[in-house]
Amino acid sequence: MSHRTKHRISTRPPKAPAPKPRSLSWLVTVSVIGLIVVVVALNLPRRKPTTRLPAQSDTNATLALRTTVTDANPGSPSTVSSNETGSDNADKATELTNRGTELLEQGKIDEAVAVFKAAARLSPEDEDMHYNLALALARQGKREDAKAEYLEALRIYPDYTEAHNNLGNLLVTDGKFDDAVAHFKEALKIAPDNASANSNLGKALALQGKFTDAIPFFREALRLKPDYIEARYNLGRAYLSQKRMDEAISEFSAILERRPDFAAAQKGLMEARQLQGK
16 A cells, blocks of 8 residues: 655744755746636536526525535546546436426426436435425325425434425325424524424414414515415414404405415405304
């Protein structure tokens, strides 16, 4: 096994060299450093931008993709080959993901799912590949598969706000409110100003009959996003359940000022007025 010599920077005070040798040494040092920078730059893997599908809920939060750093020697032939292969796979996965997004926008869900699966196989440690696949699987109606992909995205990147939020929505639909609440709370730990996660947490609590706990989250969602119709409607229903008729009427009326055709708000307003008159 060959041993490589490690070069360390000396802490010993340098001797005063003659003017000419010092200038020559400096020139050589600068040239070597420049050459190293060029070589490293040429060997860095490049990734194409990935199209991330919009979240199922009303959230605009984005996460930057991260690159993996290894301890291998960048100059060894085996490492260069591995980096090139990884970069090629990442680029192919990105192209497939962008193609899958186009297919999904065209309503070709089955084809989109197949393409997203291929992308995830090429880049299995990229959380966005699993997130996009989860969204497509949910639209395909394969809810359990979608949950598994959201969980895989969260395994890779636990602070993935949208994955927590969307997984929570699937769990609410399945009636698994405690699990859903846990994911919504995780989303809010990461992004407290996420209006969608606040509204969704309020809804999950309200469906458990915990209206007093739910109301502050609906209010926070509306503070963050005043035109959030769903949050305002659910807040009105929570007030109605607590017999707080004036507040319920106020919320339903505010919705109908913007959306006069919102049938559920019309019904809620009528119900609140009837109960108020008793």
